[in-house]
Amino acid sequence: xAELTMVEALNKALHEAFSADDRVVLLGEDVAQTxxxxxxxxxxxxxxxxxxxxxxxLSEAGIVGxxxxxxxxxxxxxxxxxxxxxxxxxxxxxxxxxxxxGWRTNxxxxxxxxxxxxxxxxxxxxxxxxxSPEALFAHSPGLKVVCPxxxxxxxxxxxxxxxxxxxxIFMEPKRIYRAGRQEVSDALPFDLGSTNGDASSLLSTARLxxxxxxxxxxxxxxxxxxxxxxxxxxxxxxxxxxxxxxxRSLYPLDVDAxxxxxxxxxxxxxxxxxxxxxxxxxxxxxxxxxxxxLDLEAPVGRVTGFDVPFPQFANEDDYLxxxxxxxxxxxxxxxx
Amino acid sequence: MSxxxxxxxxxxxxxxxxxxxxxxLGEKELLELYRWLVILRTFDERAxxxxxxxxxxxxxxxxxxxxxxxxxxxxxxxADWIFPSYRQCSVGILRGLPVATVLGWVRGYGGPAGFxxxxxYRLGPICVPIATHLPHATGVxxxxxxxxxxxxxxxxxxxxxxxxxxxxxxxNFASVFRTATVFFCTNNQWAISTPVTRQMxxxxxxxxxxxxxxxxxxIDGFDPLACYKAAKEALDRGREGGGPTLxxxxxxxxxxxxxxxxPSLYRDETETQKWAQLxxxxxxxxxxxxxxxxxxxxxxxxxxxxxxMVAEGVRGLESVEQPGPEVMFDYVYASDNPWTFTxxxxxxxxxxxxxxxxxxxxxxxxxxxxxxxxxxSGAPGVEEA
Numbered sequence: 224x225a226e227l228t229m230v231e232a233l234n235k236a237l238h239e240a241f242s243a244d245d246r247v248v249l250l251g252e253d254v255a256q257t258x259x260x261x262x263x264x265x266x267x268x269x270x271x272x273x274x275x276x277x278x279x280x281l282s283e284a285g286i287v288g289x290x291x292x293x294x295x296x297x298x299x300x301x302x303x304x305x306x307x308x309x310x311x312x313x314x315x316x317x318x319x320x321x322x323x324x325g326w327r328t329n330x331x332x333x334x335x336x337x338x339x340x341x342x343x344x345x346x347x348x349x350x351x352x353x354x355s356p357e358a359l360f361a362h363s364p365g366l367k368v369v370c371p372x373x374x375x376x377x378x379x380x381x382x383x384x385x386x387x388x389x390x391x392i393f394m395e396p397k398r399i400y401r402a403g404r405q406e407v408s409d410a411l412p413f414d415l416g417s418t419n420g421d422a423s424s425l426l427s428t429a430r431l432x433x434x435x436x437x438x439x440x441x442x443x444x445x446x447x448x449x450x451x452x453x454x455x456x457x458x459x460x461x462x463x464x465x466x467x468x469x470x471r472s473l474y475p476l477d478v479d480a481x482x483x484x485x486x487x488x489x490x491x492x493x494x495x496x497x498x499x500x501x502x503x504x505x506x507x508x509x510x511x512x513x514x515x516x517l518d519l520e521a522p523v524g525r526v527t528g529f530d531v532p533f534p535q536f537a538n539e540d541d542y543l544x545x546x547x548x549x550x551x552x553x554x555x556x557x558x559x
Numbered sequence: 560m561s562x563x564x565x566x567x568x569x570x571x572x573x574x575x576x577x578x579x580x581x582x583x584l585g586e587k588e589l590l591e592l593y594r595w596l597v598i599l600r601t602f603d604e605r606a607x608x609x610x611x612x613x614x615x616x617x618x619x620x621x622x623x624x625x626x627x628x629x630x631x632x633x634x635x636x637x638a639d640w641i642f643p644s645y646r647q648c649s650v651g652i653l654r655g656l657p658v659a660t661v662l663g664w665v666r667g668y669g670g671p672a673g674f675x676x677x678x679x680y681r682l683g684p685i686c687v688p689i690a691t692h693l694p695h696a697t698g699v700x701x702x703x704x705x706x707x708x709x710x711x712x713x714x715x716x717x718x719x720x721x722x723x724x725x726x727x728x729x730x731n732f733a734s735v736f737r738t739a740t741v742f743f744c745t746n747n748q749w750a751i752s753t754p755v756t757r758q759m760x761x762x763x764x765x766x767x768x769x770x771x772x773x774x775x776x777x778i779d780g781f782d783p784l785a786c787y788k789a790a791k792e793a794l795d796r797g798r799e800g801g802g803p804t805l806x807x808x809x810x811x812x813x814x815x816x817x818x819x820x821x822p823s824l825y826r827d828e829t830e831t832q833k834w835a836q837l838x839x840x841x842x843x844x845x846x847x848x849x850x851x852x853x854x855x856x857x858x859x860x861x862x863x864x865x866x867x868m869v870a871e872g873v874r875g876l877e878s879v880e881q882p883g884p885e886v887m888f889d890y891v892y893a894s895d896n897p898w899t900f901t902x903x904x905x906x907x908x909x910x911x912x913x914x915x916x917x918x919x920x921x922x923x924x925x926x927x928x929x930x931x932x933x934x935x936s937g938a939p940g941v942e943e944a
Binding site: 248274275279280282284285287288289290291292293294295296297298312315316319320324325326327328329330331332333335364365367387388389423427474475478 | 640669670671674675676677678683684688691693694695696697698699700701702703705706710712724725728729731732735889890891892893894895897898899
């Protein structure tokens with residue numbers, strides 16, 4: 224048992240996956256010699272060698288495209304996209320091939336790879352280093368899209384994604400890569416040799432992050448701890464009791480958790496960094512309104528990024544959902 | 560290594576001389592390669608007829624490009640992986656893929672009537688988006704190399720594909736990691752209506768190989784033996800650790816891009832007729848006759864066999880039941896279907912389907928080998944060449 228940051232927990236998962244299955248290979252820009260720009264892949268090259276831990280040309284479509292071929296030949300690629308905004312050149316390979324290969328081959332050759340994408344803002348980075356493109360992938364049938372928030376989940380979900388038979392888009396909230404430590408067990412979270420229920424439920428279920436009864440906030444990634452903070456603030460300031468649910472799986476959404484929490488609280492708010500229109504929040508809101516509208520005391524609210532390009536970082540605090548904006552969004556729903 | 564004058568083996572029986580048959584091709588092999596050409600030609604002509612009869616959808620013709628497909632495939636070992644673009648959609652039948660499956664794909668069926676398991680035939684899925692299968696070919700040969708196996712890969716694509724980023728990325732990775740991959744470009748000079756001069760400012764495709772530090776070979780794409788020889792040398796070199804090769808099979812798109820295309824809108828068809836004189840099936844037949852390997856009887860026998868093979872495929876196609884709505888949801892995920900599929904199935908199954916339109920009366924079929932392309936006779940075409 225050790226206290227790990229998310230970066231360390233992800234690194235631990237990669238070491239465990241490499242050790243358990245020699246079909247696992249890692250491809251990406253600067254992932255081998257430097258261990259990745261965030262050091263998530265540190266130590267793998269030394270341990271497993273250059274045939275399996277591969278620094279590639281600077282070429283996202285090439286990385287994902289060749290990974291399709293590697294997968295077709297029986298390897299299990301883990302791909303690192305260095306930053307969120309760099310995934311767009313690979314978008315065609317992901318949507319046209321990675322997502323559809325199982326469908327196109329009678330289920331025989333799904334492109335079972337993991338595409339890791341550090342995403343989101345708040346790190347004072349240049350343009351296209353702070354995007355939240357997850358909805359693009361959630362809207363592309365054939366993919367699973369997940370996002371861990373805690374170190375423990377990051378480790379278990381990455382192992383689940385690597386052993387999962389379908390391609391998984393693995394969104395890593397880079398702002399909280401090193402935000403805190405959590406105890407992560409040395410024991411494996413599930414038997415890596417089998418695709419059992421524990422593993423697949425890690426890729427399809429939401430997690431209760433904070434108890435509460437007056438309103439439920441649905442969030443994922445870096446907006447989960449902000450939402451918890453907003454809930455604490457409203458508890459202190461107004462005595463209200465806010466529940467926070469970490470969605471974890473963005474496709475498929477955990478509809479049972481979403482509707483039951485919304486029903487139980489009667490009021491709901493969705494929070495994400497991505498632009499509002501056609502975002503994950505729109506889908507969560509629709510599900511609630513379609514299914515449990517009569518249990519609601521108020522329409523579902525949203526606190527999100529705006530429908531603008533992610534700003535130059537001088538303005539990123541204006542763009543990003545903050546504790547204050549989340550608290551105000553919650554109050555608006557509470558006072559409806 | 561790129562040369563302006565394409566490598567040629569088969570002459571014209573007149574001024575253009577024949578060159579020695581490539582090593583390893585005896586009488587038996589030459590006849591087998593010819594048999595493949597006849598199968599591809601027969602399939603292509605029949606598929607066009609089926610499209611005219613409304614029995615399959617828009618079909619990408621390859622009449623005249625059989626040599627690039629069969630010749631290159633003939634150079635592959637059984638374990639080698641091949642990656643077709645849609646213009647090589649029928650290449651799988653030379654590796655045992657049922658003709659009915661390819662026709663099912665053209666009829667708009669998904670799996671299993673129109674899709675197949677690539678691992679059964681070492682055959683990538685028929686690739687509709689341009690050039691995106693090139694990195695896949697690289698990846699397969701790369702995986703083989705990582706595993707210490709000799710498997711090579713070969714991908715076909717058109718000259719239009721060289722304008723796409725995936726062409727560069729596939730070749731660049733292959734050259735950096737020295738994978739045994741053959742990039743086989745069929746430069747038929749037309750991407751629907753766009754001439755090769757609008758695709759590139761280089762004089763040849765082959766010279767682009769210099770940008771990757773790999774061999775670039777230019778061959779006569781109407782010459783099946785040149786296609787074989789170039790591919791064989793490239794595959795052997797790759798297997799020995801020599802890395803990838805770019806081959807440019809210089810040819811001409813004799814027919815329309817697809818059954819919905821009308822080339823008279825954008826090019827001079829008298830020019831096309833000149834190129835058509837070079838077509839590979841007749842040219843190979845003449846060559847084999849000069850070598851006294853082929854006679855009328857054998858030729859008739861091969862054509863009859865191919866005709867029956869394709870006819871059997873058509874019968875297989877007609878025996879496939881119209882797929883129900885539930886097949887849309889099949890195979891999208893290898894793991895359990897997401898809950899949204901349950902709702903989707905419920906919804907689609909609750910709606911009465913339109914009765915199937917009666918198939919149109921077959922028009923009098925065009926004569927084999929001389930298929931007229933009618934404008935506006937089909938669904939919108941597959942994008943680009």
